[in-house]
Amino acid sequence: MNQIIGFLLVPFLTALVQALLNGHPRAERAIGLVSTVALAVWSFVVLAQVDANGIQVSMMGGHAAPYGISLVADRLSCIMLCLSTSVGAVALAYSLSTVTPAQEKYFFHPLFQIALLGVNWSFLTGDLFNLFVAYEVMLIGSYGVMMVGASREQVRQTLMYVAVNLVGGTLFVAGLALVYATTGTLNMADLARYTAGLEGERAAVVTTASMVLMLVFALKSAVFPVFFWLPDSYPVVPAGVNGFFAGLMTKVGVYSLLRVFVMTFRQDGNEVVTQTLLILSGFTMILGVLGAVCQWDIRRILSWHVISQVGYMVMGVGLTANPALARMATAGTVFYIVHHIIVKSSLFLLGDLAEHVTGRRGLKQMGGTLVLAPIVAAMFFVSAVSLAGMPPFSGFLSKLLLVRAGLAGENWIIVAIAIATGFLTITSMMKIWSYAFWGSPQEAPGPRSIAGMVAPASVLVAATIVLGVWAEPMLRLADATAVDLIEPRAYIQAVLGEAASLPGVAP
Amino acid sequence: VELPLAIVIGMLFAGGTYCLLRPNLVRMVIGFGLLSNGVNLMMIAAGGYSIASGAPFVKDAAETAGLMDPLPPDIVLTAIVINFAVGALFLSICYVVYRDHDTDDPEKLPPAGFEGNG
Numbered sequence: 001m002n003q004i005i006g007f008l009l010v011p012f013l014t015a016l017v018q019a020l021l022n023g024h025p026r027a028e029r030a031i032g033l034v035s036t037v038a039l040a041v042w043s044f045v046v047l048a049q050v051d052a053n054g055i056q057v058s059m060m061g062g063h064a065a066p067y068g069i070s071l072v073a074d075r076l077s078c079i080m081l082c083l084s085t086s087v088g089a090v091a092l093a094y095s096l097s098t099v100t101p102a103q104e105k106y107f108f109h110p111l112f113q114i115a116l117l118g119v120n121w122s123f124l125t126g127d128l129f130n131l132f133v134a135y136e137v138m139l140i141g142s143y144g145v146m147m148v149g150a151s152r153e154q155v156r157q158t159l160m161y162v163a164v165n166l167v168g169g170t171l172f173v174a175g176l177a178l179v180y181a182t183t184g185t186l187n188m189a190d191l192a193r194y195t196a197g198l199e200g201e202r203a204a205v206v207t208t209a210s211m212v213l214m215l216v217f218a219l220k221s222a223v224f225p226v227f228f229w230l231p232d233s234y235p236v237v238p239a240g241v242n243g244f245f246a247g248l249m250t251k252v253g254v255y256s257l258l259r260v261f262v263m264t265f266r267q268d269g270n271e272v273v274t275q276t277l278l279i280l281s282g283f284t285m286i287l288g289v290l291g292a293v294c295q296w297d298i299r300r301i302l303s304w305h306v307i308s309q310v311g312y313m314v315m316g317v318g319l320t321a322n323p324a325l326a327r328m329a330t331a332g333t334v335f336y337i338v339h340h341i342i343v344k345s346s347l348f349l350l351g352d353l354a355e356h357v358t359g360r361r362g363l364k365q366m367g368g369t370l371v372l373a374p375i376v377a378a379m380f381f382v383s384a385v386s387l388a389g390m391p392p393f394s395g396f397l398s399k400l401l402l403v404r405a406g407l408a409g410e411n412w413i414i415v416a417i418a419i420a421t422g423f424l425t426i427t428s429m430m431k432i433w434s435y436a437f438w439g440s441p442q443e444a445p446g447p448r449s450i451a452g453m454v455a456p457a458s459v460l461v462a463a464t465i466v467l468g469v470w471a472e473p474m475l476r477l478a479d480a481t482a483v484d485l486i487e488p489r490a491y492i493q494a495v496l497g498e499a500a501s502l503p504g505v506a507p
Numbered sequence: 508v509e510l511p512l513a514i515v516i517g518m519l520f521a522g523g524t525y526c527l528l529r530p531n532l533v534r535m536v537i538g539f540g541l542l543s544n545g546v547n548l549m550m551i552a553a554g555g556y557s558i559a560s561g562a563p564f565v566k567d568a569a570e571t572a573g574l575m576d577p578l579p580p581d582i583v584l585t586a587i588v589i590n591f592a593v594g595a596l597f598l599s600i601c602y603v604v605y606r607d608h609d610t611d612d613p614e615k616l617p618p619a620g621f622e623g624n625g
Contacts, residue, residue, distance in 0.1 A: 152608070177550040
């Protein structure tokens with residue numbers, strides 16, 4: 001089955017064509033929008049196929065795994081692809097209203113497609129080194145999008161973002177070297193097969209090597225203590241695309257944690273890694289939300305919220321340390337990732353809309369969005385309440401699943417932190433609400449058409465409502481995904497062939 | 508792993524880390540270069556390289572004994588290309604920052620965020 005490579009080829013070819021068409025912004029826009037929307041539709045088709053018929057694998061260059069590079073579309077990959085392509089399409093549609101001609105001239109559209117390519121690639125790859133390459137492609141695209149137009153502030157923040165990610169990339173290769181030296185393979189299916197049932201000294205060495213990778217993924221997903229780069233970086237990303245960044249980029253790190261530490265590394269002692277993650281997630285949640293409470297800029301508040309929300313997802317990964325909870329916690333994490341990507345992107349878009357409507361930036365100067373654009377206020381309210389975890393929206397269910405898993409494992413402290421973080425989230429959302437939405441407008445802004453921006457954002461708001469009130473299909477899918485990850489028999493057989501020995505059986 | 512290789516990797520890591528932590532943009536680029544080379548050598552070492560091991564070129568499959576694993580050099584080749592590209596990008600960003608702010612000390616750059624914050 002070679003159709004899954006389309007998720008890499010389509011953004012790549014789109015970027016090339018757009019780069020050639022530079023100077024014809026209309027054509028670039030049309031091509032970008034058509035290809036991204038088509039990809040989004042296709043991703044749902046593939047998800048349905050994979051859900052019904054099983055995993056699809058594509059071996060690059062025809063070399064057999066574990067020596068060649070395999071692209072694997074299982075349930076988790078497909079869910080993530082659906083999110084990346086559809087949120088990408090929404091963010092792109094939104095940014096068409098805000099992007100400046102100068103930014104378009106400096107290759108905004110191709111760079112966005114490259115970032116999308118990298119994100120899709122990290123979700124599809126079945127090989128750890130290939131994951132590194134996908135990360136770098138995604139990062140190079142994101143450096144470009146972040147700097148496009150090259151204002152002083154943008155370049156200054158990008159410098160730090162690049163420096164942090166360079167160190168992260170270097171550590172990634174170092175971790176891969178250690179894993180390769182101890183296991184002799186970097187293919188995820190092969191690693192899962194090899195590490196299952198591994199015990200004693202050898203298992204301890206593998207665990208130590210995998211800890212380096214944990215640090216890299218933690219850096220990418222902005223987990224305490226390596227989250228410092230995020231709140232300075234995301235506010236300078238052009239409006240619209242920052243929704244895509246906030247929603248997807250850190251979640252690539254969370255996805256990697258889930259894929260690598262729940263599915264791939266199965267040796268005796270892997271729970272040391274997940275327990276470390278559980279402890280770090282507590283700090284991440286509480287420090288992230290405290291950071292948000294003391295900010296005075298919508299974008300910075302929302303950026304700090306990304307950190308605290310990542311804490312919830314990492315908590316789900318951490319709870320898998322207890323085998324009895326693994327299924328519940330993994331399903332909860334998958335559901336939370338889906339919820340978070342949708343809601344976080346929509347909040348970034350709506351926060352930008354509020355700045356756009358009031359014509360100001362900075363909470364103390366804003367005010368009166370409720371009067372000027374009630375529809376924006378209503379949509380922001382729904383998203384903010386969903387983020388904080390109120391029923392009937394998706395945030396309530398996703399938090400419920402994780403808290404239930406935490407309670408079942410009697411992890412009282414982490415559950416207490418998770419609930420306290422929910423309340424503090426409301427506090428900081430109240431701050432945005434009372435400063436930016438209540439109050440009277442500072443001066444009458446000129447009439448602006450915001451329909452082109454409201455429409456994309458409303459898709460995401462509708463998604464969080466649907467996901468909250470009609471959650472059954474997604475819950476079933478999340479549960480099936482969790483079973484796939486915990487018992488990756490099908491994954492290993494799909495990649496290595498039917499004859500491959502099963503996990504639990506010593507190789 | 509041969510001892511000289513281990514010493515070289517250690518020195519590259521130490522030098523790279525030291526340079527990265529200097530408050531100087533050009534040193535950061537140099538530090539990144541050293542660090543990435545250290546990591547590349549580490550990858551070679553992971554493939555079981557020793558002075559005695561031969562290059563992995565074989566005519567028939569029976570002759571593979573005593574050769575080094577061909578996959579790590581492959582990986583290193585990819586990593587070199589990526590690090591070269593990203594290093595060049597990093598250097599050009601450093602130059603633009605220097606041009607914009609007239610300093611090569613990252614600690615002297617204006618604080619992050621915009622004036623409405625705080």
